[in-house]
Amino acid sequence: MNDELRALYQEVIIDHGRRPRNSKKLEHPSCTQEGYNPLCGDRLTLYLRIDDNRIIDASFEGEGCAISMAASSLMTERIKNMTVTEARQLFTAFQNLVTQAEPPDNIREYLGKLSVLGGVRDFPVRIKCATLPWHALNACLNNINTKQIVSTE
Amino acid sequence: MSLVDRPAEHGSLPLNKVDWPAIRRDFPLLAQKPYNKPLAYLDNAATTQKPNSVIDSIAHFYRFDNANVHRGIYQLSERATATFEAARDKIQCFLNARLREEIIFVRGATEAINLVAQSYARPRFKSGDEILISAIEHHSNIVPWQMVCKQTGAQLKVIPINDNGEIMLDSYQALLSEKTKIVAITHLSNALGSIAPVQRMITMAHARGIPVLLDGAQAAPHLRINLQALDCEFYTFSSHKIYGPTGVGVLYGKKSYLDAMEPYQGGGEMISRVSFESSDYNGLPYKFEAGTPNIAGVVGLAAALDYINTIGLDNICQREQQLLDYATKALEQTAGLRIIGQAKHKASIISFVLDSAHPHDISTILDQQGVAIRAGHHCAMPVMTRFNVPATARASFSFYNNESDIEQLVQSLRLVNKIFTIKNG
Numbered sequence: 001m002n003d004e005l006r007a008l009y010q011e012v013i014i015d016h017g018r019r020p021r022n023s024k025k026l027e028h029p030s031c032t033q034e035g036y037n038p039l040c041g042d043r044l045t046l047y048l049r050i051d052d053n054r055i056i057d058a059s060f061e062g063e064g065c066a067i068s069m070a071a072s073s074l075m076t077e078r079i080k081n082m083t084v085t086e087a088r089q090l091f092t093a094f095q096n097l098v099t100q101a102e103p104p105d106n107i108r109e110y111l112g113k114l115s116v117l118g119g120v121r122d123f124p125v126r127i128k129c130a131t132l133p134w135h136a137l138n139a140c141l142n143n144i145n146t147k148q149i150v151s152t153e
Numbered sequence: 154m155s156l157v158d159r160p161a162e163h164g165s166l167p168l169n170k171v172d173w174p175a176i177r178r179d180f181p182l183l184a185q186k187p188y189n190k191p192l193a194y195l196d197n198a199a200t201t202q203k204p205n206s207v208i209d210s211i212a213h214f215y216r217f218d219n220a221n222v223h224r225g226i227y228q229l230s231e232r233a234t235a236t237f238e239a240a241r242d243k244i245q246c247f248l249n250a251r252l253r254e255e256i257i258f259v260r261g262a263t264e265a266i267n268l269v270a271q272s273y274a275r276p277r278f279k280s281g282d283e284i285l286i287s288a289i290e291h292h293s294n295i296v297p298w299q300m301v302c303k304q305t306g307a308q309l310k311v312i313p314i315n316d317n318g319e320i321m322l323d324s325y326q327a328l329l330s331e332k333t334k335i336v337a338i339t340h341l342s343n344a345l346g347s348i349a350p351v352q353r354m355i356t357m358a359h360a361r362g363i364p365v366l367l368d369g370a371q372a373a374p375h376l377r378i379n380l381q382a383l384d385c386e387f388y389t390f391s392s393h394k395i396y397g398p399t400g401v402g403v404l405y406g407k408k409s410y411l412d413a414m415e416p417y418q419g420g421g422e423m424i425s426r427v428s429f430e431s432s433d434y435n436g437l438p439y440k441f442e443a444g445t446p447n448i449a450g451v452v453g454l455a456a457a458l459d460y461i462n463t464i465g466l467d468n469i470c471q472r473e474q475q476l477l478d479y480a481t482k483a484l485e486q487t488a489g490l491r492i493i494g495q496a497k498h499k500a501s502i503i504s505f506v507l508d509s510a511h512p513h514d515i516s517t518i519l520d521q522q523g524v525a526i527r528a529g530h531h532c533a534m535p536v537m538t539r540f541n542v543p544a545t546a547r548a549s550f551s552f553y554n555n556e557s558d559i560e561q562l563v564q565s566l567r568l569v570n571k572i573f574t575i576k577n578g
Contacts, residue, residue: 002188002521004521005517005518005521005572008517009514009518009572009573014572014573018573039529040512040513040528040529040530040543040544041529041530041534041537041543041544042513042543043543063543064511064513064543065510065511065512065513065514066510066511066514066573067513067514123517125517126513126517129513
């Protein structure tokens, strides 16, 4: 296995991909958002419970590749108890991680465990897999019409 | 020496005498080494690679013969026209169509289906009419009919398939009725490899006077097509899936049907007289060929059919069946692998899922090993729904593939299993 593949399929990703955390329907969510990647058929529904501008709980239901499932699992773990403002900042930082050629060290430190998904940089067609739950999150936070499915296309 | 330099009668050689390694060398792209690994190109159902003779014919056309067709009163234009129309004859012969004017050049199989949907179906169909397709169609043979349904109030009916991915003929019989106005089915499924029992289906439709369109995008590269024997009303195929260039395809239609249809698009070439008050349409086939056609593409397609004839379609069919059998056995040995679509009559397309990994992850890892496969819904989402999978991995083989490509695929799948199971505990 070459270095790029090793970076893409780190143990954390395989683990979260197979045993995603927070994979359930949330009761009484304040926001529900579907995300869909029509290219590969990855589909997820993100549930957020936001109270007093803070994300009290987050979960998702869906089916997809190891990258999209791990991304959803790691994202929902991290955003719990964040304020909406902090979650927006996290979204921007994650976008920078997966799209910038050499993301600065402070972004990696800030993102912590989420940095394991930085390996998708070397696999342009897989960036959509990693960002699918993040686009759903962004739509929720920006109060986009939640009846509309967020698409990576 | 490339096979195309040899006499055409090599196409009549028995299978074991055909020089398959030499044939592979006719395809320059296959010599690439992605990631320093040999390229195992196994996405032939999406598009095929092009032999030197096709690439050279296009370059030759642009270097020496390029002019617009049917309109120049000078030698070069006459030569371009002659080359272009010779290609039509070649396609007529390849499909064994009765008349050359039954061969219409379009952009691809998708445009051919849209042409029939809009020019034949739309003006004739009305509310209560039914359009019959099958559960193994890809989007090109679903969406144009849905559009017609929206425009006319007709209804789309779907012939179900069994768990092997075969069309259920008894259900088909039950769906045929006086409401059915056209049957539009794929000759060969791109997602499963199933070959539809088209001859029987056409006979059954004709017994009720219903016309049939066959989508031959996948079938034309793998099967011998004899339109006079099949007797379908319409047949479509794409050049790029049969070793020719992209952007060109063919609609075959029975003359009586094409004559009765209004043009699909208006413009130059498809008219015989134009005034600001009205225009008279040209005769067949030009009535359906508005604008300057993809002349070089048509020339390249003719070269592709010449190339296929040098190998022989019977040899191609047999070689691809050998590869299908070899690959099926090899893949069945792979841990956790399940083949989706096990039709008795099948072409060299294998869709599969792995317990350990999603098709997208499989494709990424295989790519790094030099193996190009397709992962996804193959533009056939209803097929995926039928088998309750979000996506499949698909390996599709051409005569230029070989057993080493298949071994490379199988070894790479073992690596997928290793990556996803060791770490998984």
